[in-house]
Amino acid sequence: MKVTFKIWRQEGPKDKGAIRDYEVDGLTEEMSFLEALDHLNELLVLKDEKVIAFEYDCREGICGQCGVFINGRAHGPHDNITTCQLHMRSFNDGDTIVVEPWRAASFPVIKDLVVDRSSLDRIIEQGAFISAKTGTAPEANAIPIPKEISGRAMDAAACIGCGACVATCKNSSAALFTSAKINHLNTLPQGKAEEHKRVAEMTFQMEIEGFGSCTFTGACEVECPEGISIINIAEMNARVTKSRIFG
Amino acid sequence: MNPLFFRKTIIAATGLFLCVFLIVHLSANCILLLPEDIARDLYNSYSTTLRESPLIKIIAYVLYVSIILHAFYALLITLRNRKAKPQKYVVNHSNENSTWTSQNMGLIGTLILLFIIVHLANFWARIKLGMGEDVRLDHMGNKDVYEVTYSLFQNIYFVIFYTLISIPLALHLHHGLKSAFKTLGFYHKKGLKILAKISLIYAIIMGVGFGIIPFIVYFK
Numbered sequence: 001m002k003v004t005f006k007i008w009r010q011e012g013p014k015d016k017g018a019i020r021d022y023e024v025d026g027l028t029e030e031m032s033f034l035e036a037l038d039h040l041n042e043l044l045v046l047k048d049e050k051v052i053a054f055e056y057d058c059r060e061g062i063c064g065q066c067g068v069f070i071n072g073r074a075h076g077p078h079d080n081i082t083t084c085q086l087h088m089r090s091f092n093d094g095d096t097i098v099v100e101p102w103r104a105a106s107f108p109v110i111k112d113l114v115v116d117r118s119s120l121d122r123i124i125e126q127g128a129f130i131s132a133k134t135g136t137a138p139e140a141n142a143i144p145i146p147k148e149i150s151g152r153a154m155d156a157a158a159c160i161g162c163g164a165c166v167a168t169c170k171n172s173s174a175a176l177f178t179s180a181k182i183n184h185l186n187t188l189p190q191g192k193a194e195e196h197k198r199v200a201e202m203t204f205q206m207e208i209e210g211f212g213s214c215t216f217t218g219a220c221e222v223e224c225p226e227g228i229s230i231i232n233i234a235e236m237n238a239r240v241t242k243s244r245i246f247g
Numbered sequence: 248m249n250p251l252f253f254r255k256t257i258i259a260a261t262g263l264f265l266c267v268f269l270i271v272h273l274s275a276n277c278i279l280l281l282p283e284d285i286a287r288d289l290y291n292s293y294s295t296t297l298r299e300s301p302l303i304k305i306i307a308y309v310l311y312v313s314i315i316l317h318a319f320y321a322l323l324i325t326l327r328n329r330k331a332k333p334q335k336y337v338v339n340h341s342n343e344n345s346t347w348t349s350q351n352m353g354l355i356g357t358l359i360l361l362f363i364i365v366h367l368a369n370f371w372a373r374i375k376l377g378m379g380e381d382v383r384l385d386h387m388g389n390k391d392v393y394e395v396t397y398s399l400f401q402n403i404y405f406v407i408f409y410t411l412i413s414i415p416l417a418l419h420l421h422h423g424l425k426s427a428f429k430t431l432g433f434y435h436k437k438g439l440k441i442l443a444k445i446s447l448i449y450a451i452i453m454g455v456g457f458g459i460i461p462f463i464v465y466f467k
Contacts, residue, residue, distance in 0.1 A: 100338070173331070204249055212327060212332065
């Protein structure tokens, strides 16, 4: 299988960057997209050229590191997957594949396809945790939680922080990410003690990091590898109002 | 309050008010479709009532403020959101994950705002501010707004303009109505599904209603 990659190359944060073309032969349909990039990098090493920087870790769809924009979609042409779950069989022989880094003011490019997503970490630092004394794990059934509640919390907790929601959103809004983190904890009894403070501080951090506001295009929930529903954002909006009144 | 939420809340709240206003507006427009002898008196006395009722005067000011706030905060949000995405993608297939309307509410809204300015110049400026040609009185002593409407829609260009603008209006209302509820924090899953359907029906009624009446008036 032979494809033409058009890949964003950028030396560093200050470099202007540009798309460069690479014709790659010898790919197979079974290869994951990241393996295809590995293959290309090996060819570049043999030619004594600089390899393409891209992020990855687990390569099994759970770590959220491998976010890149492929042919006009976050994580490639399919809905609700990560880049490592994308395989070359999703492309045809002779295709041109455009690969770009996440674009957002809050995600500055570090090098090539690698962006700095620490703005999401700083939102987490503002309250996506519970203040509890650590020690031995408490008895699992000490706090009874109905299945429906724990299920809803788990659905939100599934967020792996890959940043696809921000990348695909025309406003670079981090609303899906932040709402998932807020709803995960605020749904559970353990998170109730700090619920209003959490909402106020995490959304405030989202504002100062320079993310845009949500206009409900719905693109985020289509690209989210965990299929986190946009209804989480509506729930966060309700929580913001509630935290203003009761917080 | 956090500007990301405050601005959206204002847009949603004013938007919902404007949605209610449009229902009243379209209902009143339907009077124009009645036979002329009934329609003229009814329409003129209705518009006199609107102009003179103190309650409606208050609502009229709420309406002006709503339109201005809706547009002003939408502008602020658009500027901020553009700043949040300074570099666009070389290739972006946003149509595969979202509707064109939801991606272009600002553009569609600007068209509607331009229409509102023309529309106010056509009616509001003439009838309420007394600018341009004098409005005659009908036999009951009411300003003959019916005549103003019918004479405007003898001009085919205005008919086409009013009809064409109903398309972006319907698109704007379809996305705006269902999103307003989410912005205001309505997060009931089934309720949102029902609201999405209501928004579609509402948008179709408003689009077809406002779009077709100028045509009917033209050919009547």
